Amino acid sequence: MSGNGSNGTGFIGASLKRKEDARFLTGRGRYTDDINLPGQLYAHLLRSTVAHANLGSVDTSAAEAAPGVQAVFTGPDMEDVGGIPTGWLIHSKDGSPMVEPKHPAMAIGKVRHVGEIVAIVVAETRDQAREAAALIDIDYQELPAAASLEAARADGAPLVWDEAAGNLCYDWEVGDRAAAEAAIDGAAHTVSIDVVNQRLVPNAIEPRAAIGNFDPTTGEYTLYTTSQNPHLIRLLLGAFVLGLPEHKLRIVAPDVGGGFGSKIPHYAEEAILTWTAGRLARPVKWTSDRSEAFVSDTQGRDHISTATLGFDEDGRFVGLKVSTQANLGAYLSTFATCVPTYLYGILFAGPYTTPAIYCEVEGVFTNTVPVDALRGAGRPEATYLLERLVDKAAAATGIDRVDIRRRNFIREFPYQTPVALQYDQGDYDATLDLALEASDWDGFEARRNEAASRGKLRGIGISTFIEACGIAPSAVVGSLGARAGLYEVGSVRVHPTGSVSVFTGTHSHGQGHETTFAQIVAETLGVDFEAVDVVHGDTNAIPFGMGTYGSRSLAVGGTAIYNAVQKVIAKGRKIAAHLLEASEEDIEFADGNFTVAGTDRSKSIGEVALTAYVPHNYPEGLEPGLEETAFYDPLNFTFPAGTHVAEVEVDPETGEVELVAVTGADDVGRIINPMIVNGQLHGGLAHGIGQALLEHCEYDDEGQLVTGSxxxxxxxxxxxxxxxxxxxxxxxxxxxxxxxxxxxxxGSIGVPPAVINAVVDALSPLGVTHMEMPATSERVWQAIQAAQAQD
Amino acid sequence: MDDFQYHAPSSVDGVLSALRGADDGKVLAGGMSLLPVMKLAMAAPSDLVSLRNVPGLSDIEDHGHCLKIGACCTHAQVAASSVVRERIPALAAMAGRIGDPQVRNRGTIGGSVAHNDPAADYPAACVGLGATIITDRRKISSDDFFGSMFETPLEDDELVTAVCFPIVDGAAYAKFENPASKYAVAGVMVARDSDGVRVAVTGAGAGVFRVAEMEAALADDFSADAVAGISVSSDGLLSDNVAGAEYRAHLVTVMAKRAVEACG
Incomplete structure (x- = not known):
């Protein structure tokens, strides 16, 4: 059970200050917009102001004649390049493949959401490009919009795509419908719930940016881009869109200021900028502003679900059925189709032994910004639904909320769920007990009474959850429709004097990889932390990789690095054996030293490295050098789990919700750097609390974004x-x-239901049983009014 | 943002002549409202005339019966001013809750009243406390100054130079703020003195307004209970994604109660 990665040098498990801090905290990070290339031009992307329209004439003549303008291109100019691909093919219940319309880089004939790119204007300055773009005359022949799930699925709804009847991309299922329905029909009790998981805007602090460059002497294209996964962009952009071989396409994702999933997708902007640079043979830069980001970064969540849970007299869950509509937006972004299916439906066992589970999901096109992964990606939606339903079951039966969870916990591992996953390990009682104690759950009544004396309604809520991270293995995801593998690559280069460069295919955009991965290498190779640097974000520097998303970087990318270190040690052992005139089997490696077992004769990793590069006295037949690469394809997902407890106080006069306490008890696996882990937990909790109480991306019926700033x-x-x-x-x-x-x-997975369960608990004395996210003051006030009107 | 001519004259007269010489000139004080709308291309003035070099616009003077606050006093300055805190604590407290620290350190009282944003705090403070707006050429009572949203009687070339707040017996401001923008969803300034009680509401309507029914009730019985049963009509109140008109109307009553309670 315990990992054996430690050589005892103490780097793993230490809250070392981040190597990144010096540049990030002094404003010396180098982001895409900080990069300027000789001869660089600037692009402005003209975006649709309407959600759905036939494009009549697009007159660019005035823009082309404007000062400083080098070129104006529109959709038909790029008609010959491939569509922007999506990364996962989903099949419907009947076995048919999803509807997958071609996604042109720029609109051709039609626009389908506000913010869709209609034209690119390239000029000597940013202002010239923007001012010229205002001269483009577009004849929008407006069409009715399907701006929400309800509107898109209504009879006679406007079609986003002619080929997608009912705006349906797919109608997917997982689990055994008959078994789940039979279990629910035969259950002693059932509870049902209708929930909305509202749309969110990711809001990474650095807006997206891209610089396309083309070297006519070599035919090599370079794209600097704000990406979480540069190799994936190279694969999609090169192989699917522009038809460029890997050796002629370099992707650089330098410092990136947050992603949260919104910088996973391969965006049309990346294809347009690269293609335009090739046409003009000059570098072209585009940087999004915040208003543009609101209508062009992929958005997250946006589900409507109905679900029923059946349970026996003792509160043991016997069957669960979930029906969900998931908004995919107007175009299929890279992971759009997979997030509400294979990252959602397979989570419905949660930490519970429910024996029969069925989930069906309609993926729906709408005239809105494309939806893709957002921190948690499918798992927050599933967890929220399940944990609200469990609280409803407790309320319906009178069984204590904690007790009903405990009665259903999985305790034997490995555990095969009815929805595909097999959990390898966990201890849900332990995190629950820890959370109850740390939150003083038992002392809550006194706090409720004290709040009541101040006129406040205090509530406490809990969620017990699992998540599935590091999606894998490649063969399984491939059989489910993934169009790429989900392994990771790590290279470890020990230099002649013993310092180490580590190359990872993951990408750090706030996660602290440069520190965490260096800790792993320093500890396992027995070298100084300062002697290790981590390189990421450049396809010309790193062998390959799949990038950072789904909490995979440490479990998959860190393991690849660990495995590469083991290969280095194995080679080092051969060199040390030669130098020590011992048999390889007798060489032990610990704390950076190769030692002949039972003796004090040893060679340090530094001495071995020098020998590897100056191989005067060297094993016969062994290659010089000390550098190894490992591709690691995991056997399974990993399964973090935990319990979150939230306490709120509601002002019954205004409906205002104050979040007064949040307690997390988490099992995130072995911790490499506790400070970074806690920072990640804090950020995730803030994100989840944002969803529970504050954030809501809203469109009006015409598909205009209401919340655009x-x-x-x-x-x-x-x-x-x-x-x-x-x-x-x-x-x-x-x-x-x-x-x-x-x-x-x-945090973004576990805490939203805990917060909403706390709000409902606070309001339950008034008869309120349901609250949608975000629990805004007005919603809470209205719920109080409605409950009082019923009395 | 479109190009504009920038002026920074060193006198009020210089400001006025720069405005008169411009096609579409705007006065720039703290820029906390003007610059965002320019950034979004919702305003594109030909000329910006900065007040930064005009001396004497950032003074706070105690005139005995009133405080005269210079137009370029920032919200942070008013919030921290010992004389304001002592003489009209409700005004200092109100200023200390405007926007966020960046806004409070840049935004000015003159800019706020001249802009007359329907969700800004100063209009309620001015009308509630019975302030007088002083310009380069005249004095205008708050009741006459604040029209519907963004409307004031200011001429195109007229500059607010100060605001005079009378010293009252007691006052308090209660605000329910928009969680995103920190503007008032419903902000109520209640003030009482020998002339009676004033209740001014910002954020809820198309402009700041007084609630005569509450003022009369409080003149008889200055207590939270006196206004608890008085509600304003939701007709004509603002409605947005944070608060509908009915909720705003409700919040006006709640904030009025809380302001009265805070008056002590």
Missing amino acids: YMNYTMPRAGDLPNFNINHNTTHCTHNPLGVKGVGEV
Whole structure:
């Protein structure tokens, strides 16, 4: 059970200050917009102002004649290049493949959402490009919009795509419908719920940007881009869109200021900028502004679901059925189709032994910005639904909320769920107990009474959850429709003097990989932390990789690095054996030293490295050098789990919800850097609390974004958050050598239902049983009014 | 943002002549409202005339019966001013809750009143406290100054130079703020003195307004209970994604109660 990655040098498990801090905290990060190339031009992307229209004439003549303008291109200019691909083919219940319309880089004939790119204007300056774009005359022949799930699925709804009847992309299912329905029909009790999981805007602090460049002497294209996964962009852009071989296409994702999933997709902008640079043989830069980001970064969530849970007299769950409509937006973004299916439906066992589970999902096109992964990606939606339903079951039966969860916990591992996943390890009682103690759950009544004396309604809520991280293995995801593998690549180059460069196919955009991965290498190779640097984000520097998303970087990417270190040690052992005139089998490696077992004769890793590069006295037949690469394809997902507890106080006069306490008890696997792990937990909790209480991306019926700025889209601020009470109970992942699981998405998955359960608990004395996210003041006030009107 | 001519004259007269010489000139004080709308191309003035070099516009003077606050006093300055905190604590507290620290350190009282945003706090403070707006050429009572949203009687070339707040017996401001923008969804300034009680509401309607029924009730019985049963009509109130008109109407009553309670 325990990982064996430690050589005892103490780097693993230490809260080392981040190597990244020096540049990030002094404003010296190098982001895409900080890069300027000789001869660089600037692009402005003209975007549709309407959600659905036939494109009549697009007159660019005035723009082309404007000062400084070098070129104007529209959709038909790029008609010959491939469509922007989606990464996962979903099949419907009847076996038919999803409807997958071609996604042109720029609109051809039709626009399908506000923010869709209609033209690119390239000029000597940013202002010239913007001013010229205003001269383009577009004849929008407006069509009715299908701007929401309800509108898109209504009879006679406007069609986003003619080939998608009913705006249906797919009608997918997982689990055994007959078994789940039979179990529910035969259950002693059932509870049902209708829930909306609202759309969110990701809001990475760095807006997206891209610089396309083309070297006519070599035919090599370079794209600097704000990406979480540069190799994936090279694959999709090169092989599917522009038809460029890998050796002629370099993708650089330098410092990237947050992603949260919105920088996974291969965006049309990347294809347009690269293609335009080739046409003009000059570098072309585009940088999004915040308003543009609101209508062009992929958005997240946006589900409507109905579900029924059946349980026996003792509160044991016997069957669960979930029917969900998932908004995919107007075009299929890279992981759009997979997020509400294979990252959602397979989560419905949660930490519970429910024996029969069925989930069906309609993927729906709408005239809105494309939807893709957002921190948690499918798993927050599933967890929210399940944990609200469990609270309803407790309310319906009178069984205590904690008790009903405990009665249903999985305790024997490995555990095969009815929805495809097999959990390798976990201890859900331990995190529950820890959370109850740390939150003083038992002392809540006194706090409720004290709040009541101040006129406040206090509530406490809980969620017990699992998540699935590091999606894998490649063969399985391939059989389910993934169009790429989900392994990771790590290279470890020990230099002649013993310093180490580590190359990872994952990408760090706030996660602290440069520190965490260096800790792993320093510990396992027995070298100084300062002697290790991590390189990421450049397809010309790194052998290959799949990137960072789904909390995979440590479990998959970290393991690849660990495995590469093991290869280095294995080679080093041969060199040391030669130098020590011992048999290879007698060489032990610990703390950076190769030692002949039972003796004090040893060679340090530094001496071995020098020998590898100056091979004067060297094993016969062994290659010089000390550099190894490992491709790691995991055997399974990892399964972090935990319990989150939230306490709120509601002002019954205004409906205002104050979040007064949040306690987390998390099992994220073995912890490499506790400070970074807690930082990830804090960020995820803020994100989840934002969804529960504040954030809501809204469109009007015409498909115009109502919440297109921070004046009306509420991001969580420090003042909205209590101090977080973070606790850990660690079990180790059984199938990777480090025993690690993942942490980046925990907060956004676990805490929203805890917060909403707390709000409902606070309002339950008034008769309120349901609250949608976000629990805004007005919604809470209205719920109070409605409950009082019923009395 | 489109190009514009920038002026920074060193006198009020210089400001006025720069405005008169411009096609579409705008006065730039803290820029907390003007610059965002320019950034979004919702305003494109030909000329910006900055007040930064005009001396004497950032003074706070105690005139005994009133406080005269210079137009370029920032919200942070008013919030921290010992004389404001002592003489009209409700005004200092109100200023200390405008927007966020960046806004409070840049935004000015003159800019706020001249802009007359329907969700800004200063209009309620001015009308509630019975302030007088002083310009380069005249004095205008708050009741006459604040029209519907963004409307004031200011001429195109007229500059607000100060605001005079009378010293009242007691006052308090209660605000329910938009969680995103921090503007008022419903902000109520209640003030009482020998002349009676004033209740001014910002954020809820198309412009700041007084609630005569509450003022009369409070003149008889200055207590939260006196206004608890008085509601404003939701007709004509603002409605957006944060708060519909009915909710705003409800919040006006709640904030009025809380302001009265805070008056002590």
